[in-house]
Amino acid sequence: MTTLNRRARALIAEVGESDGPTEIERARLRASVLSRVGATVAAGSAGAALTAEAKAKAAVVIAGTGGKEGLAGAPTIGTASTVAKGSLAALVTKALVAVVVVGVGATSYLVTSSSPRTAATAVVQAPARLAAPPGTPIASPAVVAPARALVAPAPVASIVASIGPALPLISPPARPSNAAVNAPLNAPVNASATAAMPQPSRAEAPSLPRSTNPAPETFGAETDALGTALAALRDRRPAEALAALDAQDSLYGQGVLGEERAASRIDALCALGRRAEARAAAARFLADHPHSLLAPRVAAACEGVSSP
Amino acid sequence: MSSPPEPLSFEEVYGQNVDFVWRVVARLGVRPEAVEDVAQEVFVVVHRKLGEFRGMSSIRTWLFQIARLAVYDHRRTVRRKEAPARANDREGAIDVDGLATDTETWPDSTAARSEAVRLLHAILDDMDDEKREVFVLAELEQLAAPEIAEAVGIKVNTVYSRLRLAREAFNQALVRHHAHARARDRRVL
Numbered sequence: 001m002t003t004l005n006r007r008a009r010a011l012i013a014e015v016g017e018s019d020g021p022t023e024i025e026r027a028r029l030r031a032s033v034l035s036r037v038g039a040t041v042a043a044g045s046a047g048a049a050l051t052a053e054a055k056a057k058a059a060v061v062i063a064g065t066g067g068k069e070g071l072a073g074a075p076t077i078g079t080a081s082t083v084a085k086g087s088l089a090a091l092v093t094k095a096l097v098a099v100v101v102v103g104v105g106a107t108s109y110l111v112t113s114s115s116p117r118t119a120a121t122a123v124v125q126a127p128a129r130l131a132a133p134p135g136t137p138i139a140s141p142a143v144v145a146p147a148r149a150l151v152a153p154a155p156v157a158s159i160v161a162s163i164g165p166a167l168p169l170i171s172p173p174a175r176p177s178n179a180a181v182n183a184p185l186n187a188p189v190n191a192s193a194t195a196a197m198p199q200p201s202r203a204e205a206p207s208l209p210r211s212t213n214p215a216p217e218t219f220g221a222e223t224d225a226l227g228t229a230l231a232a233l234r235d236r237r238p239a240e241a242l243a244a245l246d247a248q249d250s251l252y253g254q255g256v257l258g259e260e261r262a263a264s265r266i267d268a269l270c271a272l273g274r275r276a277e278a279r280a281a282a283a284r285f286l287a288d289h290p291h292s293l294l295a296p297r298v299a300a301a302c303e304g305v306s307s308p
Numbered sequence: 309m310s311s312p313p314e315p316l317s318f319e320e321v322y323g324q325n326v327d328f329v330w331r332v333v334a335r336l337g338v339r340p341e342a343v344e345d346v347a348q349e350v351f352v353v354v355h356r357k358l359g360e361f362r363g364m365s366s367i368r369t370w371l372f373q374i375a376r377l378a379v380y381d382h383r384r385t386v387r388r389k390e391a392p393a394r395a396n397d398r399e400g401a402i403d404v405d406g407l408a409t410d411t412e413t414w415p416d417s418t419a420a421r422s423e424a425v426r427l428l429h430a431i432l433d434d435m436d437d438e439k440r441e442v443f444v445l446a447e448l449e450q451l452a453a454p455e456i457a458e459a460v461g462i463k464v465n466t467v468y469s470r471l472r473l474a475r476e477a478f479n480q481a482l483v484r485h486h487a488h489a490r491a492r493d494r495r496v497l
Contacts, residue, residue, distance in 0.1 A: 002472045002475045002476050003475065004478060004479060005479045007483075007486065008475075011427060011428055011482065012428070012447060012448060014424040015425050015448075017327060018422075018424070018425060019330075019334050019335070019428070020331050021326060021327060021343075021344075021347075025330070025344060026326050028344070029326065029344055029348055029351070030322060030351075032344075032348045033351040033352055036348065036352050037352055037355045037356070294319070296320075297319065
């Protein structure tokens with residue numbers, strides 16, 4: 001068997017794992033993923049939530065707007081859109097910004113996205129039923145939790161399709177700019193669309209709940225701001241991180257990343273040696289968000305943190 | 309291999325494997341500025357599919373399969389957007405031979421390490437995907453041949469034959485690179 005020569009081994013050793021992510025990249029990626037899957041307002045297991053989502057009555061808005069450059073995660077998040085057959089296609093042909101809302105009951109979760117080039121606006125009402133997974137107690141988090149948009153950009157949809165049994169995803173077009181041609185037509189949300197004509201400015205569906213629905217640029221700014229706080233934490237400036245998190249809470253309220261901020265605040269308190277406060281905040285967090293993906297991290301708060 | 313009875317949480321999977329996924333995405337040819345986006349796609353899928361992961365394979369094998377599909381999907385998209393002449397390359401691909409780097413005298417600095425990363429990735433870019441995947445998993449991620457076979461969907465024997473070819477290609481690329489570096493140094497002197 002051919003072996004690597006000395007220089008090859010040296011190069012590989014030199015690189016090691018240095019082409020991995022930085023801490024800020026890890027945190028930013030995590031926040032992006034959690035916001036994509038709706039974990040910031042999530043309750044219940046992913047599987048149960050998925051079932052609920054797939055069956056959720058969906059109000060989907062594909063809204064065109066001038067996107068803001070430099071949004072964290074925008075290139076990927078920005079591809080999300082849901083397209084109905086035929087009737088909507090012409091309207092979304094140029095839509096590169098998608099604001100997707102799935103509203104169920106009194107609550108909703110928003111997946112926002114934006115892109116610099118946008119034009120079209122469309123509103124789609126997609127009839128589907130919200131059904132709890134079989135056997136789910138009526139009061140379980142999966143039912144009372146806000147339903148979440150499960151709108152996959154094309155890569156996700158195709159990846160999911162190719163690695164296992166088809167999931168009842170709401171499928172987006174393969175390419176936003178080619179929605180008419182490439183929209184998967186087997187989407188379970190068989191939308192009978194009512195579409196608004198393209199408008200020069202952002203359209204807002206009047207019936208949409210507004211609770212945690214940031215504008216795309218707000219989401220980007222919120223993500224960037226959290227990145228700043230996480231960077232301060234990483235650089236052992238917990239007081240600065242804490243101040244930044246407070247400011248962000250004032251600015252965004254719960255926002256999209258409220259849970260992320262709450263968890264990061266606990267880390268900051270730990271780093272500042274304010275353990276009693278950290279533990280109290282952790283207890284509140286776990287009571288408020290028992291099923292949060294961040295719960296394990298919060299439960300382990302202050303472990304292994306030495307006093308300053 | 310026994311199946312873990314406890315289902316894995318997304319947090320666990322993310323925390324323990326985010327670096328692996330990131331590196332694989334980068335090493336399979338996604339340009340640096342797009343790695344985070346592709347990794348995001350991977351973990352969104354992971355989040356959705358985690359309930360179906362039964363521990364029949366190792367988590368890294370499973371993650372690699374998802375990452376690989378995400379990477380190829382991304383590359384197809386990039387390719388469509390790029391001019392046909394550059395279709396087969398990483399955008400802004402680097403000429404391995406011409407990289408101004410002497411691997412034997414790198415100082416221990418971030419800048420130098422990033423030069424090493426550029427060189428490594430450039431050499432990988434010159435490999436075809438079949439060799440590259442096996443090389444990345446075997447030499448860079450230290451997976452065992454049976455795991456690689458499962459991850460890539462080939463026989464173990466094929467893993468070994470591809471690995472042999474990949475090592476040869478890697479060795480030769482480095483030899484060429486150093487020859488060019490020496491020639492350049494002589495011109496400078």
